[in-house]
Amino acid sequence: MRPTETRSLTGRSFMAVTVHAVAALGLAASPAAAVPTATVAPQLGGACTAAELGTRHPYIKNTEVSPTITHFKGWYVTEGSTGNHTVVTSTETVITVSVGLTGGVEGSFAVATLEAAKASLGLEVKVDYASTSSESNTVVWSFNQPGYYGVYKGTKKVTGTYGSLNCNRSQQSDGSWALKWAEGPGGGSFTTYTTLEEGAVRCQDTVPAGSIMAKAQGLLDCGSPAAKAERPAGAVAPTAKQQQKPEQQDQDRLTRPPARTSGTSAEQPGATGRGARAALDCQTQVYKIAVPGKPLSWGAPVLASDGVRLRPSTIFSAHLDHWRLCNVTESNGVIEATLWNWGNGGCATIAAPDAATDRAVLRTVTCAEDDLQRFYVYRDVPGSSKIGVQNKYTGSMIGHDRYADGEFVRQYSSGRQDGTGTYSLDAV
Incomplete structure (x- = not known):
């Protein structure tokens, strides 16, 4: 060679x-x-x-x-x-x-x-x-x-x-x-x-x-x-060539990117007032992000310390299972969007300290237009509502370990190979 x-x-x-x-x-x-x-x-x-x-x-x-x-x-x-x-x-x-x-x-x-x-x-x-x-x-x-x-x-x-x-x-x-x-x-x-x-x-x-x-x-x-x-x-004493500075392998560490905020603020229905947040241009359509053909959907947490979980939709869901796509762009057929929750006014994210961690839990926080709060949405052919979801910053796919009420929604670097990372984007 x-x-x-x-x-x-x-x-x-x-x-x-x-x-x-x-x-x-x-x-x-x-x-x-x-x-x-x-x-x-x-x-x-x-x-x-x-x-x-x-x-x-x-x-x-x-x-x-x-x-x-x-x-x-x-x-x-x-x-x-x-x-x-x-x-x-x-x-x-x-x-x-x-x-x-x-x-x-x-x-x-x-x-x-x-x-x-x-x-x-x-x-x-x-x-x-x-x-x-x-x-x-x-x-x-x-x-x-x-x-x-x-x-x-x-x-x-x-x-x-x-x-x-x-x-x-x-x-x-x-x-x-x-x-x-x-x-x-x-x-x-x-x-x-x-x-x-x-x-x-x-x-x-x-x-x-x-x-x-x-x-x-x-x-x-x-x-x-x-x-x-x-x-x-x-x-033998080292020669000049041997004394050259050793090559070191540079290590780039994963850090949270600085938040990008716009110059104006806009309120959305259901905002919880947990501090100033970035303005979002949200589509009027509301969706459930559901397990195809089954009753459990992504439900945002009531408590800030909790994460997004699979939940059944009931009259007591208080819109915590309702999501809007905000600041939407599309490139090569792939949607990029912020996922804003109607029930608590927060945006879906992977917490910065957990960004490099497989199976880190999806959470909602105050919207900040951070790349950790941006997601790519991969779609099935027209006529089907099935999607795959990927975090922009970490590159990991979103899925869950098992189908059960209260199961956390998580990130997986390669996705879930058993199909549990495929959801449906159902208009409400």
């Missing part, structure tokens, strides 16, 4: 999803018609089903593989000092596994991204959080000949970019509609690495070009006087 190899993989995905046979089983009219029959990899532009509206899958756009030295020490072996040596190396480069903005590997979507990169490259890479800084810096090596050696640990650093595949309706050339996998928001970059290898290399050794060993040999400064001078056995 060349020292740095870049591969473009746009439009390909390596994550398996379950495809449901619905119409073939005569269950098209049934909301529970999600029967898994086959496992295929979702493809950009490929067909998806209504049960997958609440899911997303990564696909790898491109990758770069770079042999990297993580630990190194110059070591001189004299006549009579051959044999086993224990060498304590110094850290050269720190590589930390990360996906997206969180500086780690949180949630199933991040793991799936690394699994997709692993499959695309055919390399055994780390698919969970790890860092080369936690590796031992000691190398035990048997030196059979005297000479100037570079004792090293190294790996193949793998970086790249990924995109997100979401299920959404698409109009065909003949005017009909179909559900297709489309590139949604939520892409980014990733870093991982292969298993560390260790060894020792001399200036005169012939090594494969672009290999980890060649990288180590390059740190020896073989033409320098230090490499040729007679000296006692043991550590």
Whole structure:
């Protein structure tokens, strides 16, 4: 492999999803018609089903593989000092596994991204959080000949970019509609690495070009006087090249974006007066966000400390199960909106401290036009009210663990693969 190899993989995905046979089983009219029959990899532009509206899958756009030295020490072996040596190396480069903005590997979507990169490259890479800084810096090596050696640990650093595949309706050339996998928001970059290898290399050794060993040999400064001078056995003072500032893996931490507020204020029916809030341009239509074909809908909390739960609609619901779409925009057939609750006057959100947490509970707070309060809505073909919902800031899909009265509505980085992330947007 060349020292740095870049591969473009746009439009390909390596994550398996379950495809449901619905119409073939005569269950098209049934909301529970999600029967898994086959496992295929979702493809950009490929067909998806209504049960997958609440899911997303990564696909790898491109990758770069770079042999990297993580630990190194110059070591001189004299006549009579051959044999086993224990060498304590110094850290050269720190590589930390990360996906997206969180500086780690949180949630199933991040793991799936690394699994997709692993499959695309055919390399055994780390698919969970790890860092080369936690590796031992000691190398035990048997030196059979005297000479100037570079004792090293190294790996193949793998970086790249990924995109997100979401299920959404698409109009065909003949005017009909179909559900297709489309590139949604939520892409980014990733870093991982292969298993560390260790060894020792001399200036005169012939090594494969672009290999980890060649990288180590390059740190020896073989033409320098230090490499040729007679000296006692043991550590060699680092040369100028070896003293270069170690590469550190930057870690972007997930922080809440600043609130964006408009210059005017507008009241909506049912506002609870919990402080000044941003003006919202809400549609007049009121909706229930319901489990298809079943009586439970999203119900906003009465207490601020509680979260959005599945609730039955009754005459005592006090509009807590009624929602409006506000500040609505649409791009490539995907709606972006703030979800405003008529009953308590709050906006649906994922709390900032929980933004990177899988299964964090959906809540309502004072409306602030924060991206944590913005949601993408993926729709079934016209004539169906089924939707999938995704938080704009976290990229996670909205769903629930089980169908039960009082069950929390939560975020899931990859969505719920059993169809429980598909809801219906029912006009009231």
